[in-house]
Amino acid sequence: MASLLVSFAHAATSGTSTGTATVTSPAPTINMTDCNLYDSTGATVKNNTSLDSNNLEYWINFTVAENNTMADLHNVTIIAWDNRGQDVADADSQRYHYTWTWVESTDTWACPLSASYINQTSCLDPGTANADESYTFQLGFKLSKVANYSNGGVYDGWQFNITAYDDAGNVGTFGNGTGGRIQFGVASYLSITITDAAHTWEGAPGESNKAVDAGGDGKVDFTVLANRVWKAQVKGGGDLTKGGGGIIGLDNVTQYGSNSVGDSVSLTTEFADVTGITSQAAPSDEASPAEVGVYLWLDIPAATPSGDYVYTLTVQVAT
Amino acid sequence: MKSKAAFLAVILVLVSVASFGFANQAFSENYTAGLGISDYEANTNVTIGESKQFEIARLSNEGTLDLIVTATWIPDFNATDAGIEFRFYPDQVNLTVGSEPILFYGDVVKANALGTYEGHIQFSTAVQLPEGYGGNPSVPGGSAKVTVNIVNSSVQFGVSVDPGILLSVLGFGIGALVTVVVGFKIKNRRQRAT
Numbered sequence: 001m002a003s004l005l006v007s008f009a010h011a012a013t014s015g016t017s018t019g020t021a022t023v024t025s026p027a028p029t030i031n032m033t034d035c036n037l038y039d040s041t042g043a044t045v046k047n048n049t050s051l052d053s054n055n056l057e058y059w060i061n062f063t064v065a066e067n068n069t070m071a072d073l074h075n076v077t078i079i080a081w082d083n084r085g086q087d088v089a090d091a092d093s094q095r096y097h098y099t100w101t102w103v104e105s106t107d108t109w110a111c112p113l114s115a116s117y118i119n120q121t122s123c124l125d126p127g128t129a130n131a132d133e134s135y136t137f138q139l140g141f142k143l144s145k146v147a148n149y150s151n152g153g154v155y156d157g158w159q160f161n162i163t164a165y166d167d168a169g170n171v172g173t174f175g176n177g178t179g180g181r182i183q184f185g186v187a188s189y190l191s192i193t194i195t196d197a198a199h200t201w202e203g204a205p206g207e208s209n210k211a212v213d214a215g216g217d218g219k220v221d222f223t224v225l226a227n228r229v230w231k232a233q234v235k236g237g238g239d240l241t242k243g244g245g246g247i248i249g250l251d252n253v254t255q256y257g258s259n260s261v262g263d264s265v266s267l268t269t270e271f272a273d274v275t276g277i278t279s280q281a282a283p284s285d286e287a288s289p290a291e292v293g294v295y296l297w298l299d300i301p302a303a304t305p306s307g308d309y310v311y312t313l314t315v316q317v318a319t
Numbered sequence: 320m321k322s323k324a325a326f327l328a329v330i331l332v333l334v335s336v337a338s339f340g341f342a343n344q345a346f347s348e349n350y351t352a353g354l355g356i357s358d359y360e361a362n363t364n365v366t367i368g369e370s371k372q373f374e375i376a377r378l379s380n381e382g383t384l385d386l387i388v389t390a391t392w393i394p395d396f397n398a399t400d401a402g403i404e405f406r407f408y409p410d411q412v413n414l415t416v417g418s419e420p421i422l423f424y425g426d427v428v429k430a431n432a433l434g435t436y437e438g439h440i441q442f443s444t445a446v447q448l449p450e451g452y453g454g455n456p457s458v459p460g461g462s463a464k465v466t467v468n469i470v471n472s473s474v475q476f477g478v479s480v481d482p483g484i485l486l487s488v489l490g491f492g493i494g495a496l497v498t499v500v501v502g503f504k505i506k507n508r509r510q511r512a513t
Contacts, residue, residue, distance in 0.1 A: 050359065050360075052357045052359075052377055053357070054355055054357045054377065054379055054420065055379075055420075056357075056377075145355075187357050187358060187359050187360070188357070188358040188359075188360060189355065189356070189357050189358075190355070190356055190358070190461060191353065191354065191355035191356070191379075191381050192353065192354060192381075192459045192461070193351050193352070193353030193354075193381045193382050193459070194351060194352045194353065194382070194457045194458065194459055195349070195351055196457055197350045197351055197352045197382070197384055197446065197448065197452075197456065197457055197458075198350075198448055198452060198453065198454030198455060198456055198457060199454055199455050199457055200453070200454040200455065214457070220457045222457075222459075225355070225381075235460075240455075271460075310455055311455055312445075312455065312456050312457075312458060313455060313456070313457045313458070314443065314444075314457075314458050314459070314460045315457060315458075315459060315460070316459060316460035316461050316462070317461065318461075318462070
């Protein structure tokens with residue numbers, strides 16, 4: 001019995017146990033307190049303000065922490081979208097949704113929508129195989145001129161979502177509803193380019209409804225870029241006058257949004273809507289502005305002295 | 320024959336009676352006049368008695384012709400009252416082709432009376448048509464909204480108090496205090512008398 005016990009004791013002391021300790025890769029994190037939107041000087045925080053979509057650069061800074069060092073990051077994705085009816089997962093568009101990415105393996109930044117909406121020289125990143133455990137990134141970006149307008153004074157129409165992915169597929173996210181977010185609005189942008197920068201009539205006294213000569217189509221053409229619903233308005237600077245005397249009253253000039261002189265109304269020195277060019281939707285692409293025109297006609301009163309009569313037509317885009 | 324020539328001459332004069340510019344030359348080149356306006360719809364609070372500068376709009380030339388832009392303040396609601404001394408700058412600029420956009424600022428020189436002052440800056444433009452490019456100019460315009468709220472300094476605590484109301488409340492409080500003190504003294508005298 002005693003020898004049996006000894007034998008058991010020997011068996012216990014000579015046994016082996018093998019095993020491994022697996023340490024999982026922690027997900028990267030994004031420090032929300034270090035996340036801010038700035039102007040392109042970095043001096044002014046622009047969180048909760050309206051951004052200017054007319055070719056003005058802004059920066060967003062954020063710090064990513066990764067216990068396995070920055071070398072373990074796969075990519076960082078920044079999304080800005082209009083959360084009024086749009087979703088973070090929606091497709092990119094100039095009006096509502098932008099994506100920017102940085103890829104660790106190639107150390108490259110990109111904006112799939114257009115290179116126009118990223119300023120590579122303003123972007124900051126850790127580069128490839130960086131051994132730091134945290135880094136403050138910076139994206140320099142612009143919005144399209146047609147990026148959807150937010151109501152004046154309400155700056156929560158748009159927001160950012162930032163996601164860091166590591167090589168193991170772990171994800172750290174900031175901004176999608178929980179744990180705080182950065183919001184901003186987009187200021188109103190309206191632009192008009194008058195293609196026919198001058199227009200003429202030629203006729204005799206007593207003639208009426210003379211169509212304008214402005215490129216040969218009877219209307220003054222213009223293009224419009226806008227980030228909100230818009231309408232066209234016109235006015236005259238005053239009566240048509242001739243050097244050395246002679247006046248044709250401004251009310252002899254009539255305007256309409258289509259080729260229908262019977263519906264046209266007289267110009268005045270106050271802006272008036274152009275019927276037919278109201279409640280126009282914002283273009284979806286800043287490279288494809290809306291193309292419209294205002295038809296003009298002139299009545300030449302009888303006994304009008306001969307000569308060149310001049311006035312100024314002003315066309316504006318309003319809301 | 321003589322009368323026929325005279326008749327033709329009269330006809331030619333009539334045709335040119337009301338000609339505007341130089342139709343045959345006007346459109347040989349494609350010039351454009353363009354204006355872009357980022358309207359910041361400025362809505363700012365100014366404490367009574369103080370001044371403040373703020374951004375109104377940013378204008379850009381979107382055409383191929385230089386623009387002279389003139390800005391005019393159009394009050395929508397009692398902005399000409401003595402309650403506010405408001406100006407803006409610049410009031411006229413040359414917005415040349417390819418130049419950087421230009422910022423327009425509002426400047427509340429002095430806020431004198433509580434209230435909301437609304438209006439807009441109207442931007443008018445003029446172009447210099449190139450030589451040989453005649454006719455009546457067609458120019459772009461636009462506007463930017465401005466709202467100035469003149470508030471009491473107490474607005475920072477979330478409550479705006481009109482000075483008149485404040486004086487009334489203080490007056491009522493002092494009156495109530497005097498009444499209580501006098502009443503207390505009269506009561507004491509009565510107690511001592513008994």
